[in-house]
Amino acid sequence: MLLGATIILAVRNAEKGKKAREVLLKSCPQANAIIKLVDLTDFVSIREFxxxxxxxxxxxxxxxxxxxxxxxxxxxxxxxxxxxxxxxxxxxxxxxxxxxxxxxxxxxxxxxxxxxxxxxxxxxxxxxxxxxxxxxxxxxxxxxxxxxxxxxxxxxxxxxxxxxxxxxxxxGLVRGTRHLRNSRLTTSFITKLSVWPWMWLFMKTPYQGxxxxxxxxxxxxxxxxxxxxxxxxxxxxxxxxxxxxxxxxxxxxxxxxxxxxxxxxxxxxxxxxxxxxx
Ligand SMILES: NC(=O)c1ccc[n+]([C@@H]2O[C@H](COP(=O)([O-])OP(=O)(O)OC[C@H]3O[C@@H](n4cnc5c(N)ncnc54)[C@H](OP(=O)(O)O)[C@@H]3O)[C@@H](O)[C@H]2O)c1
Missing domain, CATH: 3.40.50.720 (NAD(P)-binding Rossmann-like Domain)
Incomplete structure (x- = not known):
């Protein structure tokens, strides 16, 4: 469904923003998506944005x-x-x-x-x-x-x-994103091997999430x-x-x-x- 909105992708990394925009345009070529930089850990950056x-x-x-x-x-x-x-x-x-x-x-x-x-x-x-x-x-x-x-x-x-x-x-618990990038679930090979397959089954896809x-x-x-x-x-x-x-x-x-x-x-x-x- 296209609502005709302008979407501002507020990202801290321009390259990742570009990739996200490409993915968006592949499924919706008419989308008006604009990339803007902001780092939420920096109050000056938030004010500038x-x-x-x-x-x-x-x-x-x-x-x-x-x-x-x-x-x-x-x-x-x-x-x-x-x-x-x-x-x-x-x-x-x-x-x-x-x-x-x-x-x-x-x-x-x-x-x-x-x-x-x-x-x-x-x-x-x-x-x-x-x-x-x-x-x-x-x-x-x-x-x-x-x-x-x-x-x-x-x-x-x-x-x-x-x-x-x-x-x-x-x-909900969503797989396929980078939310757990600092967790032992992704950094420890043993934990990944034993727990991940079970978690994978019960987690949502990003689309569902x-x-x-x-x-x-x-x-x-x-x-x-x-x-x-x-x-x-x-x-x-x-x-x-x-x-x-x-x-x-x-x-x-x-x-x-x-x-x-x-x-x-x-x-x-x-x-x-x-x-x-x-
Ligand atoms: N995935 C789950 O199971 C789950 C469960 C409960 C709640 N949530 C919440 O859902 C939201 C989305 O999570 P996700 O699963 O999509 O995680 P994700 O893949 O790690 O996405 C988080 C996004 O936040 C951005 N970000 C982090 N720090 C930032 C900063 N200082 N300034 C600007 N952007 C920043 C990341 O940018 P980079 O790409 O540059 O790192 C990334 O695009 C989060 O609020 C998360 O806490 C997720």
Whole structure:
């Protein structure tokens, strides 16, 4: 199905972006796909990317915060934050705020955040979001996906009187992507040989894995559905912490400090703008 949209492939590696674009054009030659560079671990890069889009486009209909890493060893980003929570949560948090104005120009701007089942095991360490005291790779991943899912619901409540919606999607376990590139499942030959064939059987293909994302991004029936967590194209119950309003507010404020934005001001401007238009 061709919806006539311009697709911006926001990638950190131009060569990989080109290859992705070629694959896209093979199955859909009329697609209008443009490559733009952004590194979600670098707040300056995110700002430059958002500025470019603001100069070049009048609106954004759907922002899919897809980039994510797991099992990455401890590493600090250029801004001094831990890399997993930055890629999976701080980066998308900043980008979403910087693009809110463009999203508000759409009749139904949608933000889709890629979560994971692992968010259910996550804990929020408000005073140590960067896991400096005790870093465990899988805990850093679970925390980042929980934070992203809480952010989704919290933004939906802050912007409930606007046309922008926010939903989180769990794609399921998907094979054939590079998500497990840092996992022992792919780096250890023995583990690969013994576990992989079984996992392979039960995992989704990339085609299957992206169906819920597409559903959340384009299905007309979801125009007013916001603040939900989807799996297999159905609304499912997320972690109880996602409904903890006080914790969500504290997390939101702490994250604004880390990414250095005045979130309240950005939200108020978008709400005021939409009020005037309605
Ligand atoms: N696959 C699964 O089983 C699974 C399960 C649950 C949730 N998820 C979530 O689904 C999403 C997609 O995962 P996937 O399976 O497609 O994994 P993937 O193949 O590793 O794709 C992740 C994408 O994120 C990009 N990325 C990573 N760091 C980035 C950065 N700093 N700046 C810009 N882009 C960056 C990667 O770019 P490069 O190509 O340049 O590395 C890659 O294109 C992720 O959020 C993941 O956490 C996946």
């Amino acid at each position: 958002a500025n470019q889009l603001t100069l070049e486009y009048e609106k954004i209909d759907a922002l899919i915060n897809n980039a994510g890493i797991i099992f990455h060893p401890y590493k600090r980003t250029v801004d001094g934050n831990e890399i997993t929570i930055t890629t999976n949560y701080f980066g998308p948090f900043l980008l979403t705020h910087l693009l809110l104005n463009l999203l508000s120009k759409s009749d139904n701007g949608r933000v889709i955040n890629l979560s994971a089942v692992a968010h259910l095991r996550g804990k929020i360490k408000l005073d140590d979001l960067n896991s400096e005291e005790n870093f465990v790779e899988i805990e850093a991943f679970s925390q980042s996906k929980l934070a992203l899912t809480m952010f989704t619901k919290y933004m939906a409540s802050l912007l409930k009187h606007t046309r922008i919606t926010f939903n989180a999607v769990n794609p 992206c169906q819920t994302v597409i559903y959340a991004a384009v299905d007309p029936f979801l125009a007013n559905v916001s603040g939900c967590y989807f799996s297999n194209c159905e609304i499912q119950k997320p972690s109880d912490l996602v409904n903890d309003i006080q914790l969500s507010e504290n997390l939101y404020k702490r994250t604004c400090e880390i990414v250095k934005i005045d979130g309240e001001n950005i939200i108020n401007k978008v709400v005021e703008c939409e009020d005037k238009e309605i």
